[in-house]
Amino acid sequence: KKKLLIDVDCGTDDAQAIMMAISAPNVKIMGITCVGGNTSLDNVCKNVLRVLKVCDRSDIPVYKGASKSILGDSIHASYFHGVDGLGDVPDPNAPGLEGIQKEHAVDAIRRLISKNPGEIALVATGPLTNLALAVKMDPTISGKLKCLYIMGGNMESRGNTTACGEFNFLADPEGAYIVCNEFLCKTYIATWEFACRHKLSWEWYDNWVNSGTKKADFIKKIYAHSLQYSRSEKEVKGMVTGPGFVSCDSYAMAAAIDESTVKDVIECAVTVETGGRFARGMMVLDMIDDLKKEHKALVMNKVDMEKFERLMKDSVK
């Protein structure tokens, strides 16, 4: 089985991505590490435990990591994911924080990768703070990782939080910079524009969430809050293409589960703008080898939608 380690700031699409990994028969989830982002770190931890409970997989270890960016500030995406990160749907039986492991997420990332050299693929769907801290504490983990899959950044300078800032990279530009420059393993990046170009139709979405399973009901409930934006006239800020449903984090997860879902990539060096007046947090694609960086990332450009839809469907079965 493929060993996956998942780092999340569990909002709605992170929840969806976790469910996708759980439903994949070829995947063993080694752990889920939490980082502040879409919502506060405590909420992120609770959300992950809640998702695992819905999937009857509370055996998967969950670790608490960084609450704020490397520089110490934080932004949340409550307007979209709800204040609690999962659409503010009351759940009296939601687990508390008791289920969280004692070990810090950054230590867990380092330990798991070091103990399984060449075997672990890491999927990161939130701000990259935990990963940046882990590689700074132990630079050798970069060479021991099988592959890294990131949802974040942009490929055409287009943001969803600021003009040029995609949420995950903008939430911790230094963290993103460190990861893009110090993780030298094979790295796939699913950017904001890429995700928007691979939307699912609302008709598809309706069939999916109304398929009648416990997991589909859960997805339907937690997405209801964000749909008031994504499905209405008030389009989500920075949406790149026309109407449709987009679960950004699920594209990075789909690639990790089945690399053949990725049909085309742009292979180039990438970095992140950490200064700038207008473009802090923007991912930079170096198409002219200006940075003289040997390490090239695989910026995802096209998805096999049939395969992707299958993985999405399986995740709510």
Ligand code: BDR
């Ligand atoms: C990313 O930002 C978050 O709000 C989503 O969970 C996704 O990871 C999209 O820009």
